[in-house]
Amino acid sequence: MVHEKRSLPRPGETPANAATIYQTIRSDIVRMRLRPGERLSENELGLRFRTSRTPVREAIVRLVDDGLIEVWPQRGTFVSRISLKAVKRARFVRSALELAVIREAAEHGISPAALREVKRAIAEQERAGSDPHLFADADDRFHRAFADAIGYGDIWSVVESQKAQFDRIRFLSLPAVTPVDLLIRQHRAILEAVVARDADTAEKTLRAHLSIVVETTAALMRTNPDLINDDISEN
Amino acid sequence: MVHEKRSLPRPGETPANAATIYQTIRSDIVRMRLRPGERLSENELGLRFRTSRTPVREAIVRLVDDGLIEVWPQRGTFVSRISLKAVKRARFVRSALELAVIREAAEHGISPAALREVKRAIAEQERAGSDPHLFADADDRFHRAFADAIGYGDIWSVVESQKAQFDRIRFLSLPAVTPVDLLIRQHRAILEAVVARDADTAEKTLRAHLSIVVETTAALMRTNPDLINDDISEN
DNA sequence: TTGACTGTCCTTGTATACAAGTATACGTGT
């Protein structure tokens, strides 16, 4: 049984509201502190967050919507297994949206402020080194910066909602197989292309960048079949 | 006070569950039977659907997530005004995703079954004539068919979740200003380009097709300023 | 007339009691 520390309100803490519960559990799932298939109990969560079941259920409803949790009536509530179909969809959505964003950025250019933010994100990634959480945060910041740059900051929220399934794989793989240096080099290349207003190169580079995750997914499916639900072949 | 009929369970009907309540209210909002700014009462909805507040609240949580409802604690629950920012985002997302889908379909071709489905959707649109609901359904079916065709059927669910804000404008405008014939002609042209495996033409045609909605939005904002929240200029 | 106060009724947020169904350990009979 797994007993590593999860996000816990310290004992004697004030009760949490539904929004906090949602974000805490979501973060625990995405960061693989709650494993696919693991059981959740509404009562237990109520105790953990020092509330009744009502706010807990509100959080659960949203997590079900996100596809991160499954509720079997009268049986239990479980962390969803990683769905290959959902990963495939998330990859397609992210790819399509980010390519459109980068193309727009390259065609219209970006402001000096936005440029600074992108550079900060790259620098942050270099500092992060091999710490998976820091690196992932900085990676998100890089990609998000371009969405902000073209005045469509809230586009990223769509990517983010899709990215959840996806991210579980990322956190599973980051420490081991991901070539951190390569990712940073690609980020630099993308930025250069955007600054040079070369939309085609920017698009091509981003496409290569995003396809890396596809490869690591395939590798992980072989090493961790218990965490992943192959709902593509069976259809 | 508006008193047109909304989706009502007949008197003496069996209680509705949370999923039904969610879909019913969502449909009422998207189809503009519940107007932006209109007040909702949890108790009233409970009576309407013959349940307690609990399932009603579950539906409301999901509608808040969709951006279709706003809850002001201790004050009330209201149908969201149409957000220009959300419309802009939805348009970008739909455009990016559908262009990627169409491009993929044009490059790899589609199956005979998928081709039949697309043709059925076009025929249905012709029969629908100027009935806004039927026409909108058939329109969705056309666009969805391509997502199905490339084996990414669940992509459409992402578009659909974004499309809600969007659709309110569509239902506001459809009977009046939309050139039905033009839309159908464009659908045919898109299909032809896909069948001819001409990705560039398919993309160009779809781009023109989607940009029509942009124009009608601008027109509607002038005629119905009370329904629309201009949250772009103010930022 | 105007302003502040207050009681009442409303709202949503939370806790709890109950309903209905499932998993499981345990005893019993064969």
Add this chain to the structure above:
DNA sequence: ACACGTATACTTGTATACAAGGACAGTCAA
């Protein structure tokens, strides 16, 4: 040993009671 029924302790779904705060009409005083 093994199959089967049963009690029991869970699970989530739903209804209801209560808490906390806002909206508003009416009252009273200046």
